[in-house]
Amino acid sequence: MAVAALERIGRDLRARVRKLFYATGFFLQVLRHTPGVARQPHVSLKGIVLQILFTGYEAFGIVALVSLSIGAIIIIQGIALLPRFGQGELVYSILIIVIVRELGPILTAFIITARSGTAIATELGSMVVSHEVEAYVAVGVNPISYLVVPRFIGVTVSVVVLTIYFSIFGLFGSYLVTQLIEPIPLRDYTQNLLSALQLVDIVSTFFKSIVFGIVISVVATFEGFAVERSSTEIPQRVIRAVSRGFVLCFVANAIITLIYYL
Amino acid sequence: MKFRIRYADQVVGLFVILAGVGAAAVLVLAGVNQRWFARDYAFVSRFGSANGLSVGMPITLKGFEIGRTSSLSLNADNSVELGFVVFDTFYDKVKPHSVLELASNPLGLGGGLQFHPGRNDLQPVAEGAFIPSLDSAAGRELVVRGAVDRPAQDNQINDILDSVGSLVAGLDAAVKGDPSGPLGRTFVELANVVGEVQVVLTSVDLAVAQIQEVAVNLTAASDNIAATTEELRDPTGLVPRLLDPQGSIATFLDDDNLLFDQVDSALVEVNEIIDQLGEVADFVSDQTPQITGLIEEGRNTLSVGQDVLEGLSNNPLLRGGITREVAQPTTVQGFRDEDF
Structure with a gap:
């Protein structure tokens, strides 16, 4: 009984390690084929543009709305609370930390995972079930360079671009709310924000958004290709793509933040 | 075909370029605001202790931030070496004989790292030069020599002490009789x-004396009247003498008005006394509101004086201020309000 349980645990562990290596190999394959986009732009460029259109441009509205709301909430809470402790100026640092450095990249990643991660996993899973991927292989087209790399680049660029928009809208959304509560000149507000904004914040935000874009696109494409033969596997793989995408984004965020403070 | 699909390249291009422009603008503005592209001149200094010092601390000259501390380390000889930079716009202030001062304040007001330039017209010192601090003998010697443009120290404590000093001076002047201050007034x-x-x-005393004199006269007149009445009551005394042909009445009626003139003059005198008494009574009556008003004003003035003295003893710097007092309006108006 105990031996059987041990065997089962060992088998699961081996399977997980094998999957991890497989996923690592998949990721390395994606990285290996990414520079190839420059050699065949007529093939991949349109796919990248359409991926940015679906992932970035179409998510712009919801990202802007979320960032405006969060900026408004932070400024309302900050103006109500911080002056009681004589730390009213800290509201600008808090805006930069929360919107630019922390919430901007992670919330954008969540939105992209929920919208585009699911779409990519579903699309690739359907292509596997309908043997389209096998057809690509049969005619000598590498599915990674033709299907994965445009999505990988498109999603990563979209996350970076949307994170920039998230930060800009979040900061100026808070300014609009400030005008309703305690009007201050735009020049003073901008100057205080720019004084609180450090280069390391910008670098950290870009780095996070790039990592999150890579995580979302690789996990979504990996789970899409993980569908084997049945269409009922597709929703399971989509759910797994979303949950693993969230978990990996959280872990990556924690690691990058830890590196930031070391 | 949808517009955004048909013009996907343009839409995506605009979408990405706008984000890039926004990020670049923020980077440039932040860089300009935080002087990323400006030249800073580095210098070093030494302090006895690192207490109150920190990396990134602003260095001010007459309230203007002219630089920041960049490094802090402990030397082999246990002195604290401070590296700092001066912004290019203020580099010309770093003249020879300049010193750094870590100004501290026991109340936590003011303070910070202050730069005092040398009092000369020489060229600025070279980058990387040593700027002595006031912790060092060299820095103090420069100040004593007057080689440093160091403004008078005006901190909060000095302000408070100045206020206390002026307060004591005002109190002293008031006690000496100088009417220039509010307390003296x-x-x-x-x-x-x-x-x-x-x-x-004094007027009241005079009036009382006159009243007493009149009262004495009245007492004498009353005694006379009592004696006359007693005489009238005696049937064997005054009446027979009056009825006697040789008595007073006969004499009174047949003495060429001698006695009548005497009685008449006595009555005139009594009438004058009564007139004087009436004048005194009127005078006292006229003076009563003035006396009352003056006494009331005196009381108010004493109350104000008491408040001032209490305010001095309860000075806000020492105690809790002037005790709040519920105003009690008087029912008597001042004599200035009287309709004379």
Whole structure:
């Protein structure tokens, strides 16, 4: 009984390690084929543009709305609370930390995972079930360079671009709310924000958004290709793509933040 | 075909370029605001202790931030070496004989790292030069020599002490009788009121003396009337003498008005006395509202004086200020409000 349980645990562990290596190999394959986009732009460029259109441009509205709301909430809470402790100026640092450095990249990643991660996993899973991927292989087209790399680049660029928009809208959304509560000149507000904004914040935000874009696109494409033969596997793989995408984004965020403070 | 699909390249291009422009603008503005592209001149200094010092601390000259501390380390000889930079716009202030001062304040007000430039017209010192601090003998010697443009120290404690000093001086002047201050004016006003009260009291004393004199005369007249009445009541005394042909009545009727003239003159005198008594009574009656008003003003002035003295003893720097007092309006108006 105990031996059987041990065997089962060992088998699961081996399977997980094998999957991890497989996923690592998949990721390395994606990285290996990414520079190839420059050699065949007529093939991949349109796919990248359409991926940015679906992932970035179409998510712009919801990202802007979320960032405006969060900026408004932070400024309302900050103006109500911080002056009681004589730390009213800290509201600008808090805006930069929360919107630019922390919430901007992670919330954008969540939105992209929920919208585009699911779409990519579903699309690739359907292509596997309908043997389209096998057809690509049969005619000598590498599915990674033709299907994965445009999505990988498109999603990563979209996350970076949307994170920039998230930060800009979040900061100026808070300014609009400030005008309703305690009007201050735009020049003073901008100057205080720019004084609180450090280069390391910008670098950290870009780095996070790039990592999150890579995580979302690789996990979504990996789970899409993980569908084997049945269409009922597709929703399971989509759910797994979303949950693993969230978990990996959280872990990556924690690691990058830890590196930031070391 | 949808517009955004048909013009996907343009839409995506605009979408990405706008984000890139926004990020670049923020980077450039932040860089300009935080002087990423400006030249800073580095210098070093030494302090006895790192207490109150920190990396990134602003260095000010007459309230203007001219630089920041960049490094802090402990030397082999246990002195604290401070590296700092001066912004290019203020580099010309770093003249020879300049010093750094870590100004501290026990109340936590003011303070910070202050830069005092040398008092000369020489060229600025070279980058990387040593700028002594006031912790060092060299820095103090420069200050003693007057080689440093170091403004007078005006901190909060000095302000408070100055206030206390001026307060004590004002109190001293008031006690000495100088009427230039508010306390002195209060004392002078109080003295004037007391003088006026003394004048009124003198008038009252005179009036009382006159009343007493009149009262003595009245007492004498009353005694005479009592004696006359007693005589009238005696049937064997006054009446027979009056009815006697040789008595007073016969004499009164047949003495060429001698006795009548005497009685008449006596009655005239009594009438004059009564007139004087009426005048005194009128005078006292006229003076009563003035006396009352003066006494009330005197009381108010004493109350103000008491508040001032209490305010001094409860000075906000020492105690809790002037005790709040519920105003009690008087029912008597001042004599200035009287309709004379």
